[in-house]
Amino acid sequence: xxxxxxxxxxxxxxxxxxxxxxxxxxxxxxxxxxxxxxxxxxxxxxxxxxxxxxxxxxxxxxxxxxxxxxxxxxxxxxxxxxxxxxxxxxxxxxxxxxxxxxxxxxxxxxxxxxxxxxxxxxxxxxxxxxxxxxxxxxxxxxxxxxxxxxxxxxxxxxxxxxxxxxxxxxxxxxxxxxxxxxxxxxxxxxxxxxxxxxxxxxxxxxxxxxxxxxxxxxxxxxxxxxxxxxxxxxxxxxxxxxxxxxxxxxxxxxxxxxxxxxxxxxxxxxxxxxxxxx
Amino acid sequence: xxxxxxxxxxxxxxxxxxxxxxxxxxxxxxxxxxxxxxxxxxxxxxxxxxxxxxxxxxxxxxxxxxxxxxxxxxxxxxxxxxxxxxxxxxxxxxxxxxxxxxxxxxxxxxxxxxxxxxxxxxxxx
Numbered sequence: 001x002x003x004x005x006x007x008x009x010x011x012x013x014x015x016x017x018x019x020x021x022x023x024x025x026x027x028x029x030x031x032x033x034x035x036x037x038x039x040x041x042x043x044x045x046x047x048x049x050x051x052x053x054x055x056x057x058x059x060x061x062x063x064x065x066x067x068x069x070x071x072x073x074x075x076x077x078x079x080x081x082x083x084x085x086x087x088x089x090x091x092x093x094x095x096x097x098x099x100x101x102x103x104x105x106x107x108x109x110x111x112x113x114x115x116x117x118x119x120x121x122x123x124x125x126x127x128x129x130x131x132x133x134x135x136x137x138x139x140x141x142x143x144x145x146x147x148x149x150x151x152x153x154x155x156x157x158x159x160x161x162x163x164x165x166x167x168x169x170x171x172x173x174x175x176x177x178x179x180x181x182x183x184x185x186x187x188x189x190x191x192x193x194x195x196x197x198x199x200x201x202x203x204x205x206x207x208x209x210x211x212x213x214x215x216x217x218x219x220x221x222x223x224x225x226x227x228x229x230x231x232x233x234x235x236x237x238x239x240x241x242x243x244x245x246x247x248x249x250x251x252x253x254x255x256x257x258x259x260x261x262x263x264x265x266x267x268x269x270x271x272x273x274x275x276x277x278x
Numbered sequence: 279x280x281x282x283x284x285x286x287x288x289x290x291x292x293x294x295x296x297x298x299x300x301x302x303x304x305x306x307x308x309x310x311x312x313x314x315x316x317x318x319x320x321x322x323x324x325x326x327x328x329x330x331x332x333x334x335x336x337x338x339x340x341x342x343x344x345x346x347x348x349x350x351x352x353x354x355x356x357x358x359x360x361x362x363x364x365x366x367x368x369x370x371x372x373x374x375x376x377x378x379x380x381x382x383x384x385x386x387x388x389x390x391x392x393x394x395x396x397x398x399x400x401x402x403x
Binding site: 116119123125126130133143146150151232233234235 | 290291292293295296299300364366367384385386388389390393
């Protein structure tokens with residue numbers, strides 16, 4: 001095996017004049033240097049190890065922090081989702097509440113309308129039944145008057161009974177009977193109400209004349225008429241239900257009066273209406 | 279809820295029937311009818327009434343005189359009285375209330391209005 005010769009002056013072999021003490025010293029220096037280097041390396045390694053440990057600790061801390069943040073973010077995300085769901089639920093509940101409120105209002109209005117309709121039907125029923133409750137013409141006329149006063153709110157009215165083509169006033173309210181003149185069927189406001197066949201006629205242009213005239217007619221037979229001249233103080237105008245009542249008066253009042261007159265005439269107990277009865 | 283007794287004083291049979299019809303909507307109410315003030319006074323001796331509804335214009339004894347008599351009656355002096363009348367002037371209303379009436383309704387009546395007032399006077403739900 002080829003062994004390289006060390007370069008001159010660099011050989012480890014001690015010079016020929018070197019003493020044993022020198023060698024020992026040299027060895028000691030060499031060892032010291034060796035150990036010094038080892039210590040230095042070991043110290044550097046320890047420092048690096050410390051730094052690495054520190055770094056690991058930092059990374060672990062960072063990792064923990066990030067993990068916690070991630071957890072926190074997830075919780076926030078969950079909460080936000082929950083809030084959104086609750087908001088949606090709230091909106092839905094509000095909408096449903098509004099819907100229910102609207103439905104309740106509508107039901108109340110409907111109930112009130114039904115109550116009002118029921119009240120009107122009761123009035124019509126009572127009025128009709130009372131008109132037909134007696135076969136005495138005087139009772140029927142009195143009932144017609146009560147109906148006009150109490151149900152329609154007529155403060156001044158005249159009830160006429162037909163005698164041939166004459167309309168004789170037989171009952172009044174709010175004006176003396178003596179002050180009311182007879183009317184002729186087909187003439188004037190009261191007598192003219194039979195022309196045209198309307199259930200009742202409303203006139204407003206003549207302030208002294210009647211505001212409403214209700215002809216009482218059974219088929220083609222004229223039975224009488226009702227004229228309203230004024231309403232009660234608290235009644236400002238006729239409403240749609242008053243018109244219903246007047247239509248009923250026109251039909252049922254005429255029938256009731258005709259039946260009562262026929263019955264009275266047949267029994268002879270009460271003579272037909274005449275001017276003398278006024 | 280206990281039954282309440284109501285006296286309706288009205289000379290017009292038609293109006294009386296209409297009031298009875300309207301009051302029938304209040305289930306706890308039992309209605310007794312009187313033709314006029316005198317008839318009412320007679321009926322007031324037969325029972326203790328919880329409410330009296332009366333007209334003003336009636337033969338024999340009118341509604342205002344009836345109110346006055348009721349207010350001096352030991353048994354019924356505190357009973358609520360409701361006037362239902364054709365008299366719509368402010369003076370008539372004032373007079374009736376001064377005499378001791380608790381409510382004043384003018385004719386023509388609307389049943390819901392009467393029902394509401396009766397419930398209010400009787401403190402019914």
